Amino acid sequence: xxxxxxxxxxxxxxxxxxxxxxxxxxxxxxxxxxxxxxxxxxxxxxxxxxxxxxxxxxxxxxxxxxxxxxxxxxxxxxxxxxxxxxxxxxxxxxxxxxxxxxxxxxxxxxxxxxxxxxxxxxxxxxxxxxxxxxxxxxxxxxxxxxxxxxxxxxxxxxxxxxxxxxxxxxxxxxxxxxxxxxxxxxxxxxxxxxxxxxxxxxxxxxxxxxxxxxxxxxxxxxxxxxxxxxxxxxxxxxxxxxxxxxxxxxxxxxxxxxxxxxxxxxxxxxxxxxxxxxxxxxxxxxxxxxxxxxxxxxxxxxxxxxxxxxxxxxxxx
Numbered sequence: 001x002x003x004x005x006x007x008x009x010x011x012x013x014x015x016x017x018x019x020x021x022x023x024x025x026x027x028x029x030x031x032x033x034x035x036x037x038x039x040x041x042x043x044x045x046x047x048x049x050x051x052x053x054x055x056x057x058x059x060x061x062x063x064x065x066x067x068x069x070x071x072x073x074x075x076x077x078x079x080x081x082x083x084x085x086x087x088x089x090x091x092x093x094x095x096x097x098x099x100x101x102x103x104x105x106x107x108x109x110x111x112x113x114x115x116x117x118x119x120x121x122x123x124x125x126x127x128x129x130x131x132x133x134x135x136x137x138x139x140x141x142x143x144x145x146x147x148x149x150x151x152x153x154x155x156x157x158x159x160x161x162x163x164x165x166x167x168x169x170x171x172x173x174x175x176x177x178x179x180x181x182x183x184x185x186x187x188x189x190x191x192x193x194x195x196x197x198x199x200x201x202x203x204x205x206x207x208x209x210x211x212x213x214x215x216x217x218x219x220x221x222x223x224x225x226x227x228x229x230x231x232x233x234x235x236x237x238x239x240x241x242x243x244x245x246x247x248x249x250x251x252x253x254x255x256x257x258x259x260x261x262x263x264x265x266x267x268x269x270x271x272x273x274x275x276x277x278x279x280x281x282x283x284x285x286x287x288x289x290x291x292x293x294x295x296x297x298x299x300x301x302x303x304x305x306x307x308x309x310x311x312x313x314x315x316x317x
Contacts, residue, residue: 151264204221274295
């Protein structure tokens with residue numbers, strides 16, 4: 001008696017995702033255009049649950065390849081030589097900056113696309129196999145070292161207690177260095193988000209009006225020395241509903257004034273303060289998951305942020 005397993009379909013044990021890939025590529029042949037193949041691949045990525053952002057990014061990368069080799073080019077006619085020339089052009093000949101992170105993603109897109117075509121038998125050979133998948137480390141953000149942190153805080157303090165006391169620069173700078181909040185979050189702070197009598201201690205509530213960003217909302221403890229400056233600031237300014245009722249550029253000027261007063265060679269910015277705050281917490285031994293939560297970033301985003309903090313901690317003096 002014949003084993004019934006011999007009568008099973010060839011792909012009876014493949015994953016559902018692979019079967020969807022086969023269904024999608026029924027419409028493709030080796031002489032299909034690159035443009036047509038990209039469209040089908042995009043549909044396949046959506047059907048297999050990839051996010052819309054991933055689909056847009058990956059298909060955009062392939063359409064850029066189409067601009068180089070021709071979107072009407074037969075997919076079987078695209079060889080390894082073409083792919084390597086495209087990557088070289090993207091880095092050196094296109095005239096548009098390509099960050100290490102973007103370059104790495106585009107290599108990933110190309111390799112994933114042609115691997116899909118080969119695995120689903122649209123192409124006999126995969127021209128992207130020998131294209132190296134380079135792990136490119138993105139540049140480290142600029143941070144303040146310990147002596148620089150002391151210098152800018154002292155400069156802000158001098159403005160706060162000077163002949164014409166102005167608590168605004170110090171209040172802003174100290175808040176950024178203690179909380180690590182972003183510029184947009186800082187600008188959006190309303191006074192009712194600052195709780196000085198919480199049972200947990202003085203707290204800043206970071207809130208979002210956009211429901212899609214509610215996962216970023218969090219509570220951050222406030223430092224005692226900031227509270228003192230905050231009260232002076234409130235007495236001087238009476239800001240109204242928002243903590244900082246100024247334009248983004250005005251707040252940037254406050255930081256620039258502090259940097260100049262401290263004779264800082266670096267350009268003091270919101271991003272620099274955010275990374276410095278995270279690095280201080282990291283070097284002080286704060287749990288990495290607590291740092292992630294304090295920054296209001298996802299676990300996926302933390303992969304890159306955590307890697308950079310590792311590198312910054314090793315390079316910082």
